[in-house]
Amino acid sequence: MTAAPAAEHDPEKRAPVFEKIMLQQKVKARWRFVEKSSRFDAPEWRLLLPLGAFFVLFFAAPLVVLFLVSLSDGIALNGFTVAHYAKFLTDAFSLSILFDTVVLGIKATAVCLVFGLPLAWVCVHAHPRLRSLLVFLVILPILTSVVVRTFAWIVILGQQGILNKTFLSLGLIDHPLRLLFSEVGVVMVLAQVQMPLMVLPLITTLQRIDPNLADASRALGAGHWRTFRRVILPLWLPGLVAGSILVFAACTTAFVTQTLIGGARLVYMPLYIYQQATGANNWPFAAAMSVLLMISVLLVVYLLNLAGRARWAVRHG
């Protein structure tokens, strides 16, 4: 907008009439182009094409194939049958595995929330120099291999592991706890492995909350706890929901952690699907299970989203 007037009014830059008209035309043409761009026209679609095409070909298409195979008898896609879904949904053993997986995700997410909120709080309210170090250390685990991190816990949680040794020496227990191959162990390890996924969105949203709000609340007489509960938490909700969604999604599909820490007696959906897919070569059944797992995860994610928005609406009328 500023370029057009400038050429006209600046006496130094005043061009002869013909050239002035040409310049104005050029500027108008460019401006029309800019306007067009912001209305998403040809250039935008062209930019979208590579990613869109890739997604259709290599993300959407495989999922469609997955769905089709779950409704047929194999990769040849002969016949239509819901037998695989029926087999899963009428089998108490299979349903219990699906249920356990969802519950596992919820438990691990809850633990992440309880410990992630304070961690994010400290990261944001810390001294600026300390803060970069803290955030760096929070990001670091998510970038180390999940196999490495889970492996560390095998060493820590064993009967002779350091956790048991410490508890024993502190006299908290008189014989070693069974942490490895127990649900408690799996929840603990999952929570630690996925914690950064919770903390990062929490930090992001906490930083966006106006600190004046908390100060105002306390100036008006509310204590720290009350301010936290009535002012901070509701504003922090979007971050909590975002973090919870990411952690839940990651925990339900955490194959390595579930198998290494859970062992053979704790079977969750990822292992079950893997066993049926590669061990029993029962592709249609495994496909049906995969679809059911996806639906379950999306359902919980949808509910979490709803909960976030509902609370928000209630708080803000």
Place this chain on the structure above:
Amino acid sequence: MARPRLLDLDRSSFRAVIGALAAIAFFFLVFPTLIVLLTSFTSTASLRFPPPGYSLRWYTALLDAHQMQQAALNSLKVAAAATALSVVLGTSGALAIGRSSARWAKILDSIFMSPLLLPALAFGFAALLYFSLIGVPLSLATLVLGHIAVCVPFVLRTTIASLSQLDPALLDASLSLGAGPLFTFRRVTLPLIGRGIAAGAFLAFMASFDNVPVSLFLTDARTEVLPIHLWQIIDTDLDVRTAAASGVLIFATVILMVAAERFAGLSKQLH
């Protein structure tokens, strides 16, 4: 006089609880990595902490672990290719939808980010079925394609975040001063979102290198990648060599992260 004391208790209890929980969380975040590092220097053949003795024997044993080295090389190749392609696809996609506040842009944003929400294991299996159906044999190339799907969201996220901080007036100015769209992109947009793209590229690289659920279905013994190899060994052997390999991976990650922090301001891009 009673009021200030109440407030003090309130304040100190708040700080104490938050501080304690945060300290525990922090400890558990960092502690396992340290344990692995220390255990990798054990002089015995079994995984005990604390190690009865210290030595570098397991690190030198890695030099003979040809299969592990081959797996690591495969992982590097796949991660490099997946990252490069993710950057191209992600950046162009971000440019298309990042500057628009239209509804369709938000819908597309959710769709492109969905690989992070859907169970990656289900997608990995779906990819296996897909390639079987269309008759394409498994290879490092199909693995790259599978990885791109789960890596692109990272590039997309950070690039869109960068774009949202880009002042549109700068673009307008460049265009109305006579610069073509390509020139504007190269000289104005790209440098300004460069750090965002770089942070996304770094995350995409690590996501590919570390990926298990997709690699589980799309690799076999001939195209083995490092996380699968390590998992197989841990699941079947608990060989201390895995601790040494983990140590190497930890060191490498820390170095890369420090570099990413210096050159791309990684932590600032993520929060």
Place this chain on the structure above:
Amino acid sequence: MSRRVGRREFLGAGVAAGALALLPRGAAAAEPLVVATFPGTWNEAHRDVLAPYFRKKTGADVIQTILLATDQVAKLEAARGKPPFDVAIMDEGPLLDAVKAGVLEKYPVDKSPNYKDLVPAFQDPWGPKISLQVIGIGFNPKKIKERPKSWNDLFNPVYKGRVGLTALNSTLGMAFMVDFAKTRGGSESDIEPAFKALKDLLPNVGAISANLGAHAALFQQEQIDIAPYNFNFVQTLKEKGVDIDFATLDTGIPAWRTSLHVVKNAVQPDLAVQYIDAHLAPEVQEGMERTPYWVIPTNGKVPLKGEIVKQVAKSQDDLAKLKYQDWPKINEHRSEWIERFNRDIKL
């Protein structure tokens, strides 16, 4: 400008440095051979004794994929045109499945010079038997002073939470269940007594491993103190300094044969035969018969010695007298029993 250079620089340097640092030392003469192997003693023995010998003879490297026999059959069935490995290692039960599924090649005896030296009982047109596996009770001698004598010892309430089992998809697990059923009146067609007893055993069970390698980890990390276990694996763990010893059963030593096979449509069939032949060589079998592997040799030229003589059999003829199970009968119900076991043990 400097930012752009910095970014490209670090990405490029990172990838290049990583690639350089991790290039395998020395290029192999031929493409590496991809073989399947069992967890535990097997993959270690193959890696430390067989692979170097093979490399010296042919110049080719070996890439191992660690899989149970049942998983190998599944993978071969899933990818018939291009099998993921060229050499399969099978126990008796899964071998029958593999032959039925048509994923193996008949063994080219004329290309294998060491084949004729095998004890006749271990020769087979589908592939030579490279060893025997015998099972008994692995136990921690520091915690359990009295040597266990039979499967019933597992039920001793003193061992509550200290007993280990392994899933039935490994031959160890299956052989244990069948042998245990037989001691309680069952047979290879009917192991119901074992399943009934399993319910009583579960309170004693500390952990159940999904495969043999994980079983070793349980002993190593002292999660369990007593479990059905292979003779070889116990010896290997003992050498690593783990507190473990092997107890033979009063009811007789259950055993089965393990064999190597060339896979159909193998990418390098000739190398595959050479690999299997190398496993039959006296040098290799002697090397594996030593500590810490104690793999029982099948080559007639290699005498039995050491721990094998002490605990298993004094001579090759004695090997024939071990308790072999009727795998064709077991195979009829194998998948059904595997699934039932998985359901019964689920927490």
